[in-house]
Each structure stands twice: as structure tokens, then as C-alpha cells.
Amino acid sequence: MNVEQVIASLNNVLWGDGQVLIYVLLFAGFWFSVKLKFVQFLNFRHMFSVMRNSTKGTDEGGENGSGISSLQALFIGLSARVGTGNLAGVAVAISLGGSGAIFWMWVIALLGMATGFAESVLGQLYKVNDDHKEYRGGPAYYIQKGLNQRWLAILFSLCLFLGYGFSFSAMQANTIADSLNHAFNIPSMYSGAVITILAGLIVLGGLKRIARFAELIVPFMGIAFILVAVAITLMNISAVPAMLYDIITSAFGLQEAGAGMLGAAIKNGIQRGLYSNEAGAGSVPHAAASARPVPNHPVTQGYVQMLGVFLDTIVLCTCTAVIILLADINIGGEMEGIRLTQNAITYHLGESGVYFVSAAISLFAFTSVVANYAYAESNLHFFKLDNKVGRTIYTVMYLAMVFWGSSASLKQVWSMADVALGLMTLVNVVAIVQLTPTIVALMEDYNAKRKLENSIDVNMEFKSDDIKFQGRLHKDIWSK
Template identity: 70%
Template sequence: MISDLVSAINDILWGQGQILIYLLLFAGFWFSFKLGFIQIRQFRYMFTVMKGSTQSDKSGISSFQALCTGLSARVGTGNLAGVAMAISLGGSGAVFWMWVIALLGMATGFAESVLGQLYKVRDNHKEFRGGPAYYIRAGLNKPWLAITFSLCLFLGYGLTFSAMQANTIADALNNTFDIPTHYAGAVIAIVAGSIVIGGMRSIARFAELIVPFMGLAFIATAIIITLMNIQLLPAMFGDIIASAFGLTEAGAGALGAAIKNGIQRGLYSNEAGAGSVPHAAAGASPVPNHPVAQGYVQMLGVFLDTMVLCSCTAVVILLSDINISGEMEGIRMTQDAMSSHFGAGGNYFVAAAITLFAFTSVVANYAYAESNLHLFKLDSKPGRIAYTIIYLSMVFWGASATLKQVWGLADMALGLMTLVNIYAIILLTPTIINLTQDYKIKLAAGKEPTFNLKDVEIQGSTEADIWPKT
């Protein structure tokens, strides 16, 4: 019955109803237009804002740590297994629609991260916390909707998503080294537990060390494969475009599959609009000290995740000589593609890469859900211990669950979160626009854009002593 219920909800959100596909496209176009296509016009500045990004204080992590924490959650199964699933079900054209949703999603990610930073609070340890539940409560004065989002978040990031990441790690290790999945699940849970027990700062330090290393290693590998098959590149891009618009032999049916799977897996990878990354954005002490600074940082995260890392996986698969079956395939498809390029060594590389990629997501997902304990007055020692036990139990269970079970639950949780979050950020559009204009005016005046509440009209109110008022 649970499986039937999950399937029915997913069919409304992602399937025949396709509510979320239309909603995500609308949100992407909405914020791109309202913010003057900020992801294109200020593309270079997006990198410039990372200067001084390693600075932090006792209340918050650094902007660079917030970027790496956001990438930790983004860069995972969606990049290696999710891209493979999109291509296996939607053909090469799904890659084009992943690019489209990423380009539009950069504006959406900017908007939600600005709000996460503006409406952040201090928890019992005097550290910054925040996210959609907080800006829904403080900005829109809708506590019931804030609780609804938090419950969806706990279902997704608190339980399901890390189970899915553990499932992918265990499957890759079982395929490569014949390690039993329950053994892999136990080790993943133990190692993750040793990191998350230290809270957001411990998770941010871990992300800061691991994410740049694993990202650069994977990009370098994709570049090598591209150079090895440089003569095939024109045909590959031609096939992506033709398939994306239904110009191949399969026709219109393939077009629908390419759009659906490209957008769905693109969202799952970069999470723009889902309401997850604002938790990392809220945890930062930004430089310059303005909410919009974190908007640029997390907009860069969307670009790096989908336009760079997902494209690397697509190149690995599409330049290989493996057959695309049309049936759902995950990490094993990526392993087979890498093996076609490098032999048995390619299989080992993907197993190592997915273990690192997915494990960082396991750790970062904990931080997102843990940020919402404060909303329920559960950010005490007993509350954190109880949540940690439940969380790690789900990680252990996920390692041995079936692919369809885990991805179905993950899709439902992500869909419900996205539904609530996009509704909220569209209602908060005036605040986003006012903050962005304030930042641009101060930047154009040649001074560091420092935020002051008296300068900007916002909806609702922020927590006392977070931002200066004079």
C-alpha cells in the first residue's frame, strides 16, 4: 500500500500530471526575468564574490565552506547514477534538458539562498541556522506551512535521501568488489556517524577538504576521455540536440521522455528550488556581509554541479560504446561506460568516485535536516541523539533496499519539498528584488555592499541582533 501511495503521488508530481516540471520551469523563468537574467549578466561576478570566502566567525561557517557543504549534498548520486538514469530512460536528449533546468535553476537557487541568509536565526549554540521553514515563518507568517515543509524535509533529507546515497555506494562496491550490501551499509553508517556528531562545523570542515579534491579529479578524468575521443564530439553534440527536440527516429515519445527525465534528474542533482541549499546558505557568515552575497555563492554551486559535473558524466557515457537499453539503469551504467574507456580500472574509479560523492551527500543531508530541529525546540542533546540514531538507521537500511523503492521515496520527498518552497519564494519575490537592488546600488557606488535593515523594505521580520538596523 505504501508503495502504491508513493507511486500515485509521484505520478501526479512527476508523471502524467507533471506539476513540478511546469512549476520548476515557471520558477526559473520567473526569477530569471525578475532579476534581469542575473545568472547571465553577472556570470563573471559570481566567481569574483568568492574572494575572501574563507573568512568565518564564531556564529557561522565561511562562504567557501557553505559552497562546499551545498556541493556535498548536490554532488552525489545525482551526478553519477542520476545522469545515467536520465540517459537510459530519456536518451541523450535528456542531457540538454538538464542544462536548461540548470541555467534557469541558477536564478531560482540565487533567490532561495538570499532568503535563507536573510531570515537566519541563532540556535542554542549561538550558531546560524535557517532554511525555507524559517523564511516561511518569519517572512510570510505561515507557521503551518513552515511545519509542513520541515516534515517533508525530514522525510527527504532526514531519512530517504541518505538511504538512497547509501544504496548507490553499496551497489557500486558490491558490483566491483563483491562486498555484501549490509556490510557496506554498516561501515557507511559508522563513518558518517563519526563526522555528523560534531554538527554543522564538523560537516563543513569535512566538505571543505573532500569536495574540491573529488570534483577536480572527476573533471580531469572527463577531460582525458574527451581528448581520447575528440573525433566523436561533433556527433555526440548533434545527437544530444536532435534527441532533445524529438528529431531522431523515436520521435515525439522520446521527446517527452527526454524532457521529463532531464528536468527531474537535473533538479535532483542541483536541487535548485527544492529548498535544501538555503540551509547551507543560512549557516554562513558572508563576505561581504549581505544576504545577496550567499545568493551568488550558491548560484555558482548550481553551475558547478550540473553544467560541469553532470556534463562530465554525460561525456563519459555518451562517448563510450555501451548500449543504452531504455530500461532504468543507475550507477552500473556509469561503471560500464568508464570500463569501456579504461578497462577494469574504470570500474574501480567509478566505485571510488561514487563512494566519495555519495558519502559527502550522506553527511551534508544530515546537516540540512538537523537545521530544522531548532524549529521544533529539539536542538538539545537528547533531540540530536534521537535524530542521529534514526538517521543512521535509515542509512544502514538503504544500503540493502531495492533501487526502485529508494528512488521512489526520494522523488516523492523532493517533489513535496519543492512544491512548498517554490510557492513560498514566489510570494517573497518583492523582498528578493529589493535585496538584490540594494546590493547592486552599493556595489556600483564603489563600496562593499554591507546590509542594513533600514536600507531595504522586506516582508515580515528578521530575528533580533542578526542584522544591524542603524
């Protein structure tokens, strides 16, 4: 059995006939929604109010470590989330699952907001200081410190390196190269070389340069894309009711001769929704852990990263879906990626549309390439490889995969990414469900302090003796 057959077999278990990940993600979404008392709905407004202090929180380092701001952590999270999943991934979901796949994208996003909240809270609580006095954290850290299961932490880290360190960045580079080739006939090898060089210049500057890059690019590209989608919607406003009706009826297989598409709609909607918003995958806790939130409480980052899930899928993925579904173009049953989105925007905006979407996907995907590096690099500390030699070896391998991915086949790269994401998610969900008592205790502590704050002057800052938590925390970060 060769490598491609092994990857295909694993994908079949995780996403195909076995559909293990679909059941796992639905369970996690419902589990944390109930345990956290539907925080994504009942505290929806508070999620935005937390962002008022999001630009504060950085420090220059000290005995407790140096953190980036909550806003920068949000933008790093969005940098990784907002990429091919929003443009190419939505197109894949629609081409394979029909318009009904969009409804199931919404469902997994709304449920995933609670899952994303839970894992981000844990990322903050169990974070550590590295040798550069920067915060590091993520599933490998809370699995080892919270559950004392080092073997499971190592398994997650290996999947993380396979996924975010290598496969996902290769896939993002593949999408950029394909888009530029389609729009400008630029050979993939040339665009791959440029992508690799630019990525190297940014990631070699460390986490803070990556954070500054994300803070500069993400708002610009997100707002520009939303404005174009709103303009296209207004241009086709009479067709919107029929489009919404088609999404709902297709989602439940109610259309004539459409019952057979029900399974495909659910599978592709959930699969591509997860790939886009990453809720439960264990990636975003790395960004959440790197922040020093205001107020300095782990739950603050839960709200910040929950907002990231909402913006990524409910807002940006919906924009792409609307652009595609309002276009009078042929959507076949074969896997289509970024070119379907390009063709849809060209239909609406003329030939200039292909240039816009090429620019958009280049920015969307490139920010993901950079953020993916930061996620995997944060786990070098876990293996005691957070040194010049370890970082150099990882960086060279990462950049080599970026260059290779620009010329690889679409199906080959997506298959590798799906396996890595599936294994990461499986390990992470098993871990965070076991850590539910700590998550709930943190939420109750935050809510109690928030109630007191409304009546008297109270310090919202979290201390390690405020709750009974599982495992152990890194010394000095949450000092008593």
C-alpha cells in the same frame, strides 16, 4: 492502498502524467530570471569574483552568532548536490530519456541558477541564532518569519525530514553499496555498516566538523572526476561533434523514430537535473543561512550558491554524460543507475575504470549522506528539539535509514526520494514566489552599493533598515 501504491500515486502527480513539478520549476526559473534581470547570465563573471573573499567570514561567536565561511557553505551545498545525481542520476536520465535528456538538464540548470539565487538570499536574510550561537535557517524559517505561515513551514520541515533526513541518505548509501558490490563483491550489509559508522563519527561533531570534511573532500573529488572526463573526451575527440548533434536532435525529438522520446527526454532531464542541482528544492538555503558572508550581505550567498548549481550540473553532470555517450555500450530503455556509469568508464579505461568509479561514487555519495544530516538537523531548532534528546533521536533514526538503504531496492529508494523532493520543491517555490518583493529589494540594494563602491569607499554590509522587507527578522543579526 499500501505505502508503495501511495508513493507511486504521488510520484505520478508530481512527476508522471500530472508533471506538476516540471511546470512549477520551469515557471520558477523563468519568473526569477525575469525578476532578477537574468542575473545568472549578465552577472556571470561577478559570481566568480564574489568568491575572492569566500574563505573569510567565520567568527568565534558573539552576540550576533558564529558563522562558517562562504567557501565552506558552498562546499556543504556541493556535498549535498554532488552525489548520486551526478553519476547514477545522469545514467537514469539517459537510460529512460535518451541523450536528449542532457539538453533539458542544462536548461533546468541555467534557469535554476536564478531560483537557487533567490532561495539562498532568503536563507541568509531570515536566518536565526541557535543556542550554540551558530546560524540556522532555511525555507521553514523564511516561510514563518517572512510570510507568517507556520502551517506551511511545518509542512516543509516534515518533507525535509522525510527527504534529507531519511530517504536521500538511504539512497546515497544504496548507490555506494551497489557500486562496491559490483566492483569488489562486498556484501551490501557490510558496506552499509561501515558507511553508517563513518557517517556517525562525522555528524556527531556538528556543523563545523561537517564543513571541514566538505572543504577537504569536495574539491579533491570534483577535480579528479573532471580530469578523467577531459581525458576521455580527448581520447574520443573525433566522436564529440556527433555526440553533441545527437543530444540536440534527441532533445527535440528530431531523430528518426525518436519523436516518442521527446516527452521522456524532457521529463527525465528536468527531474534528474533538479535532483542533482536541487535548485528550488529548498535544501541549499540551509547551507546559505549557516554562513557569515563577506561582504556581509544576503545577496553574497545568492551568488555563491548560484555558482554551486553551475558547477554541479553544467560541469559535473555533463562530465558523466560525456563519459556515457562516448562509450560504445548498450543503453537500454530500462532504468539503470550507477552500473551504467561504471560500464561506460570500464569501456574507456579498462577494468581499472570500475574501481575508479566505485571510489568516485563512494566519495560523492558519502559527502551527500553527511550534508543531508546537516540540512535536516538545522530544522530541529524550528521545532524546539535542538537539544540533547531531540538530536539523539534524530541521529539514531538517520543512521538507521542509512543502514537500511544500503540493502534496499534501487526502485524503492528512488521512488521515496522523488516524492520527498517533489513535495519540498512545491512548498518552497510557492513560498519564494510570494517573497519576490523582498528578493528584488535586496538585489537592488546590493547593486546600488556595488555601483557606489566602484567610485567611492562604501560599506557593502547590509542593515535591516536598508530595505523594506516582508515579515520580521531575527533580532540583532542585521542590526540597524
